[in-house]
Amino acid sequence: MRLTPAQINTIKSTATAVLGEGAQVTLFGSRVHDDKKGGDVDLYVEMDQPELMKKIRCKVSLQDQLDMPVDLIVKPYGDRSPIAMIAKQEGILL
Known part of the structure; x- marks a missing residue:
């Protein structure tokens, strides 16, 4: 994974603060x-x-803090859209 521990912490803490x-x-x-x-x-x-x-707000905050572009997809729990399936199968839960 090409993120530093500090970047991962920033992502997790920002998502929690802004999204809940x-x-x-x-x-x-x-x-x-x-x-x-x-x-x-x-x-x-x-x-x-x-x-x-x-x-x-979350996307803007993450881009400012990470100083790089962020694509943020937000869906309800259990979403079965194609992008949800790809993210869940190929991604890493932070």
């Missing part, structure tokens, strides 16, 4: 692979009731 205690964050995409370079941070978050404004 129950938010589950999964890293997926190119940053999961040590052999790849560059790329944004792709995060899939499951929570009880996703709210657009909270998602926007």
